[in-house]
Amino acid sequence: MKEDTTLDLGALGLDAGALLLVKRALRALPTGARLEVRGESPDLGHQLRAWARGQGHGYGEQDGRRWISPGGVGRWAGAERAGGVAPAGVVERPSARWGLAARGALVEAGSPALHFSLDEKSMVWSEDAGRLYAQAVAAQWDPETAIPWDAAIPHDEEVEDAVVQVMTYLIENETAALLVPARFLGQLHPHFREVMQLLAVTTADEARHIEVFTRRARLRRTLLGLSTHGGQASLKTLLEEPDFGLASFLLSVLGEGSFLSLLWFLQEHAPDPITRQICKLAAQDEARHVAFGLAHLSRHVSLDPGLRGRLALAVQHRHQSLAQTAGLNEEVFDALVVLAAGGFDPTQIAQGYERVLTLQADMDHGRKLRLERLGFHPEEAAALSALHTRNFM
Amino acid sequence: MTLLLGAVAYDPKVVTIWEGFCAFFAKHGLKADYVLYSNYERQVEALVAGQVHVAWNSPLAHLQTQRLAARRGWSTTAFCMRDTDQDLTSLVLVRRDDPARHLADLKGKVVAVGAPDSPQATLIPLSALAQAGLTPGEDVTVQVHDVLRGKHGDHVGGERDAVRALVRGDADAACVIDGNHLLFTREGALPAGAVRVLYQTPPYDHCVFSALSVGPAEQIHRLKELLLGMSYDDPEVRPLLDLEGLKRWREGRVSGLAQLDEAIERFGTIDGWLAEAGSRL
Numbered sequence: 001m002k003e004d005t006t007l008d009l010g011a012l013g014l015d016a017g018a019l020l021l022v023k024r025a026l027r028a029l030p031t032g033a034r035l036e037v038r039g040e041s042p043d044l045g046h047q048l049r050a051w052a053r054g055q056g057h058g059y060g061e062q063d064g065r066r067w068i069s070p071g072g073v074g075r076w077a078g079a080e081r082a083g084g085v086a087p088a089g090v091v092e093r094p095s096a097r098w099g100l101a102a103r104g105a106l107v108e109a110g111s112p113a114l115h116f117s118l119d120e121k122s123m124v125w126s127e128d129a130g131r132l133y134a135q136a137v138a139a140q141w142d143p144e145t146a147i148p149w150d151a152a153i154p155h156d157e158e159v160e161d162a163v164v165q166v167m168t169y170l171i172e173n174e175t176a177a178l179l180v181p182a183r184f185l186g187q188l189h190p191h192f193r194e195v196m197q198l199l200a201v202t203t204a205d206e207a208r209h210i211e212v213f214t215r216r217a218r219l220r221r222t223l224l225g226l227s228t229h230g231g232q233a234s235l236k237t238l239l240e241e242p243d244f245g246l247a248s249f250l251l252s253v254l255g256e257g258s259f260l261s262l263l264w265f266l267q268e269h270a271p272d273p274i275t276r277q278i279c280k281l282a283a284q285d286e287a288r289h290v291a292f293g294l295a296h297l298s299r300h301v302s303l304d305p306g307l308r309g310r311l312a313l314a315v316q317h318r319h320q321s322l323a324q325t326a327g328l329n330e331e332v333f334d335a336l337v338v339l340a341a342g343g344f345d346p347t348q349i350a351q352g353y354e355r356v357l358t359l360q361a362d363m364d365h366g367r368k369l370r371l372e373r374l375g376f377h378p379e380e381a382a383a384l385s386a387l388h389t390r391n392f393m
Numbered sequence: 394m395t396l397l398l399g400a401v402a403y404d405p406k407v408v409t410i411w412e413g414f415c416a417f418f419a420k421h422g423l424k425a426d427y428v429l430y431s432n433y434e435r436q437v438e439a440l441v442a443g444q445v446h447v448a449w450n451s452p453l454a455h456l457q458t459q460r461l462a463a464r465r466g467w468s469t470t471a472f473c474m475r476d477t478d479q480d481l482t483s484l485v486l487v488r489r490d491d492p493a494r495h496l497a498d499l500k501g502k503v504v505a506v507g508a509p510d511s512p513q514a515t516l517i518p519l520s521a522l523a524q525a526g527l528t529p530g531e532d533v534t535v536q537v538h539d540v541l542r543g544k545h546g547d548h549v550g551g552e553r554d555a556v557r558a559l560v561r562g563d564a565d566a567a568c569v570i571d572g573n574h575l576l577f578t579r580e581g582a583l584p585a586g587a588v589r590v591l592y593q594t595p596p597y598d599h600c601v602f603s604a605l606s607v608g609p610a611e612q613i614h615r616l617k618e619l620l621l622g623m624s625y626d627d628p629e630v631r632p633l634l635d636l637e638g639l640k641r642w643r644e645g646r647v648s649g650l651a652q653l654d655e656a657i658e659r660f661g662t663i664d665g666w667l668a669e670a671g672s673r674l
Contacts, residue, residue: 013585014575015575015583015586042589042590043574046484046574047571049480049482050482050570050571050572050575051572053476053481053572054477054638055640056476056641071640074625074626075625108628109628110627110628110629110631
């Protein structure tokens with residue numbers, strides 16, 4: 001038997017925090033030793049006896065002295081470290097039993113298994129996720145103060161109609177852009193913390209975009225514009241894509257990539273400073289969403305070159321399933337022409353029309369560049385870009 | 394043959410516990426199933442009637458089994474128990490500023506207890522009062538806090554209500570098991586330092602697995618082996634042990650039931666039930 005260690009609690013009772021000191025002393029106790037607990041709290045003996053019994057420790061009293069003999073039962077036997085807290089500590093396939101535990105925590109053996117379907121590093125991870133998340137957090141803007149809501153809207157009613165139609169279209173598309181990452185967020189193993197955080201802030205970005213587009217549309221109107229079968233059919237294919245890689249390719253790389261061109265276009269041609277500022281801020285956020293999609297897919301493709309073929313197939317399938325739909329609604333197209341024209345004079349309309357064709361060419365160019373970044377040959381990239389949905393997103 | 398275990402459903406977690414235990418037993422080659430009862434009296438009669446082979450019994454239910462089985466000439470054993478059921482004590486609490494120094498000082502006062510059939514919060518403490526010369530109901534007013542009758546005080550609610558009555562001033566003393574004194578403080582039902590311990594009973598034991606001398610000895614022996622072999626270090630078993638509130642199973646013993654035995658003899662607690670149940674044998 002080792003020599004006993006003594007702990008003096010003074011007047012502190014077990015019902016007032018002394019347990020912390022008892023547990024601390026037991027942790028430091030040499031194997032085979034007992035802990036003598038002294039103290040003046042009148043209930044110390046009763047409470048210590050009951051607590052020790054519940055913990056599986058022995059308890060003894062003699063001549064007014066009290067001892068605890070550690071029971072040696074180990075809750076932490078077989079516990080496992082859930083990877084490392086730093087990004088370098090991310091493992092290829094985290095255990096389902098790590099569940100919600102912080103990456104790097106010591107997880108009790110036998111913890112319940114939580115099955116997350118996105119649990120492979122190759123499918124979801126990017127070394128850029130942490131940096132993009134930090135950038136996203138730093139770039140959050142407050143719609144109340146970042147948009148000049150009180151600025152004058154000098155244009156006529158027909159131009160305002162065009163603005164409201166474009167806003168209606170943007171709200172619908174941003175709703176899809178919110179729901180797609182939100183669905184995958186619930187399937188992602190929390191071990192990939194930075195990706196989880198980035199997807200969370202992405203959905204928050206989209207929520208804010210929906211807010212400002214709605215608020216802009218309501219500035220001078222109580223009714224919103226049109227929503228078409230073709231537009232929703234196109235977005236439905238995004239929502240129904242069950243594969244994270246394919247969905248983020250279609251949504252982020254191709255869809256949001258095209259939207260970047262659209263938002264820049266509106267930043268330049270919208271008729272009022274409110275709409276221009278909204279589109280400028282939304283474009284900054286969308287650029288990050290596109291960057292993450294590209295980053296994790298580039299990594300995924302480098303580990304699994306077969307993915308490139310699946311991405312191409314996904315574009316072709318989507319094109320086939322949308323072949324019979326109208327794509328971009330005419331009203332949106334016309335509204336964009338009106339906004340780029342700035343008036344209804346035939347010369348202005350000709351210019352507006354030309355600008356919208358240039359926009360579509362810009363979108364196509366951007367898609368091709370991003371496809372090439374994923375390793376597609378230029379001809380293949382051009383063919384795939386041409387198959388992208390006419391609804392833009 | 395499937396070994397049938399009886400247990401009382403005092404809480405929904407009971408299903409999780411016995412499903413888990415039976416899966417563990419099956420994994421180790423013992424076919425076992427469980428039957429849940431709504432109260433201990435029903436379970437004791439079922440055990441003596443041979444409807445189950447063993448029963449997870451409150452200490453009072455074990456004594457009831459002993460007495461009822463004896464009428465058929467059978468003996469009863471307590472073959473296994475939790476480590477946390479050994480050497481418990483009950484406390485009689487008074488408010489910090491109460492002038493009482495001994496149990497006898499409670500003469501004429503109101504004593505809050507748990508359920509009428511609770512060994513720890515009613516029968517054993519009231520027996521201690523009687524031993525100190527105070528007849529419950531005559532020398533002290535007994536204030537009963539009954540939550541789930543027939544569960545023999547397994548539900549902690551009765552003791553919590555008794556302590557609240559003491560803190561409110563509706564009672565002058567409250568009887569609780571020692572572990573709950575600390576629990577209620579941590580929960581906030583009992584403000585730290587608001588009460589003090591007037592009396593602590595000698596140690597006694599609590600729940601046991603009961604079996605009859607006519608039970609299937611081989612399977613019961615195997616059950617006991619498996620229980621005693623359960624290790625808190627085993628991550629599969631640990632959550633069940635946590636739910637059932639133990640670190641390891643121990644050999645059963647009845648030496649720790651003497652105080653309760655004395656109490657039910659003193660108060661005639663189970664006489665009426667025994668006569669009725671005996672007539673149904």
